[in-house]
Amino acid sequence: MSGLRVVPTWRHGRERLYVCGPDGENVAWYDRETGRVNLIGEDRREDVLKALKPFLAGSVTVGPPPVPTPAELARLSLHPDDDLAPNRPGEALLVALERDPGPAHRLRPDPRRHALTAEQTVGEALDRLEGAGWHALHSVPLPGGDRIHHLLIGPGGLFAVHALYARKQRVLVADPMVTVGRREAEPLLRRLRAEADRATHALTAEVHPVLALVGPTGNLTVTAQPRGVRVLQDTELAALARVGGVLKPADVEALHAMARDRGTWGRV
Structure with a gap:
């Protein structure tokens, strides 16, 4: 035997x-x-x-087993503490809420929870693209306390996706300002372009910024097409997977291996 x-x-x-x-x-x-x-x-x-x-x-x-690709070797050599791939959508907010859940009773909902809902909604939509040759990373940390909500890597290129909670509210986009409901306008698009530029520098590949609106009333006003930024609703994110082929599968895997390494982002 x-x-x-x-x-x-x-x-x-x-x-x-x-x-x-x-x-x-x-x-x-x-x-x-x-x-x-x-x-x-x-x-x-x-x-x-x-x-x-x-x-x-x-x-x-x-x-015999296939010879591992350079991307697979990089993944195998990556320390678990430095691997961003296991991050959940909204990982940074989940950790912050666990450490400081805030008062049990408050007059208004904790804005962090709305932000978490937005990141989870967008993250789940991006994760569903995995079978089409795409990879999504969540809560990618940047020096200075900033972070990219979601980084999508696939045949159509690289996208830095920012999730914005807008449930049942009107949204006005007037580059670079974004206004949600009655809140004060903020230069959000300028920030998204800066984050995408930092990601481009880190990965030495062009990263395109995307603003993903979660649950607006349908009253979305864009005064002019924002420079270099896509504005999509969370239900439209699957359209990113239909972008024409830009990267070969080996390039996608190599960029994903680089992006999931926490050390990659310490240089930007």
Whole structure:
């Protein structure tokens, strides 16, 4: 008997069947999605295929594991504390609210909670583009306490997306000023262009600023097309995935590997 056993696992939403020796060491794995058996050692080929036989379906290729790409090597060498990929939408606000939830009773809702709702809504919409070859990073920190709400990287390029809560309110965009409801106008578009410029410098690739409005009444007034800034509602964010191809898949992965490294952003 070979003494091999098959252990099913899930990695990044994909099922893998690991073949382990009596000491628990992995000797191979089978990726159902790609239909490939990856052998760590060629000398166990027959034993591995015998152990996997009940699980194999359709045509299967057998061979050594693929050589990792530079992007994969960069990811593997990244310390978990420096990896921004696990950040949740609104990560910085979630941490701030956990540390200081504010008074239990207040006359007006905590504005941080509205901002969190906006970032979560936009972040979830961007995360849904993952299957189309896009990657979304959330709460990307910048020196000085600033941050990019969301960074979207994919075939159509790079986008720094700022989420703005505007539930059932009128919005007026008069570059560079943005007015929501009865609030005082602020030069938000100037800030978004500056953040995108910093991201462009960090990644040495052009990053386009996007203002994502969450839940406006439909009364959105844009006096003139803002210079270099897209203004979209949260329900329109999927349109970013339809932008014409700009980056090759390898470039997307390389930029994502660079962007998820916290150290990349310390230089801007």
